[in-house]
Amino acid sequence: MLQEFAARHHVNFSENRLRGYAPAWNQPAFQLGFVSLLADQGLTMISGEDAASFLHGQISNDVERLPQNVVRRAAYCTAKGRMLASFLYWKTEQGIMLQMARDLQASTQKRLQMFVLRAKANLTDCNEQYVSIALGGTHAAGAVQKWFPDLPAEGEQRSNDAGTLIRQDGVHGLLRLIWICPVALADQAWTHLSAQLAVCNSSDWYLSHILAGIPYIQAATQEKFVPQMINFELVGGVNFKKGCYPGQEIVARSQYLGKLKRRMALGQAAAAGLVAGMDVYHEAHPEQACGTIVNAENADESSSLILFESTLADQEAGVLRVGSPDGPVISLMPLPYPIVDVTRD
Structure with a gap:
């Protein structure tokens, strides 16, 4: 068709x-x-x-x-x-x-x-x-x-x-x-x-x-994230008051016990061809990836816009790179919504 x-x-x-x-x-x-x-x-x-x-x-x-x-x-x-x-x-x-x-x-x-x-x-x-x-x-x-x-x-x-x-x-x-x-x-x-x-x-x-700031799961990112890791509850994707569903206990525990140390961020990198599932690295510990691209699209012939997940600590200080420890630098951009706990007033 x-x-x-x-x-x-x-x-x-x-x-x-x-x-x-x-x-x-x-x-x-x-x-x-x-x-x-x-x-x-x-x-x-x-x-x-x-x-x-x-x-x-x-x-x-x-x-x-x-x-x-x-x-x-x-x-x-x-x-x-x-x-x-x-x-x-x-x-x-x-x-x-x-x-x-x-x-x-x-x-x-x-x-x-x-x-x-x-x-x-x-x-x-x-x-x-x-x-x-x-x-x-x-x-x-x-x-x-x-x-x-x-x-x-x-x-x-x-x-x-x-x-x-x-x-x-x-x-x-x-x-x-x-x-x-x-x-x-x-x-x-x-x-x-x-x-x-x-x-x-x-x-x-x-x-x-x-x-x-709206993520979606693709084959390349299947089973990589708990919903809060990609801000999914912030965009209306999780109801913490509903009944049970597969994984509900883990999702609720992550929220209520205050263990949200990983979040999704918005960024731009000076490279085209970036794809979901690629690794993100921090200059302070280049031996191991600190995050993952959630979604990526070419902004033009030489740059991409990305949503990526990593630790909040790594987003707050230092240089992040995509693909490899010496890959293109990620320039952070503001998300259009605040990072808040939706279970608390």
Whole structure:
């Protein structure tokens, strides 16, 4: 389906990413209005009368009390609290939709299916039914108005016959939306949007995601992090008041016993081609890596923006490098949210 879509609309895909355009994330045209595709994100629907209660017992956030129009994040963890995947999830008329990195979707869906047991819940791969369109900027609301007259608030969604429109966390005032568009409507939608908004690479969307300080788990970082290590509770991905789920005891203990010595930071490095899972080193102890890249994207031909996890002590003083002890220096940038304990007022 993806290659046929690409051929019809004369766009280029590689590794499920839209590519071939000049970087736009820091250009005025991006602020005015952009559109791209997120074919590297996968969709799984959980349906059936026990869908909410089943999923509630598997992930780090509340599902049973999820309002109809709200979109939430959640972690799916091992028994040791390590993240196997990260989701966006929301309700539709058919059930609960999960969006996650496509390179994890098949294994994650299979693992969830193992725990359904007697619950009346069905898991369905929806990648052939929908196209995930990323768009934003000043003109984006007008571009989708014919399908979604009322724009959702941040962290909310609107669903109708045209699919689901999700409003993501903004950064520097930038409106960011994801449209989960039915395949039958995708050609019409893309033709309309690409005529009104600047078409950009998928990486431009992920650069805005990095600037928003929003991490997501990929195959390269599976089982590397407890949620708090990548600030996942700070971006709404953990509910400390809900019931049990795999890894819940470890996640709660890390929070309440004050052992949060590792955190995620935002940075820029003078090197292109950095990828998730690469090591981070500190000049004071170069013999051993002190951290890991969570997400990375090329900012231009010679630099990258990264989210990386390391000890707070290493972030506070000294020089950090990526890839090797003598690799490119990481210049720290401020996150758009404070590092706080969300369990305390």
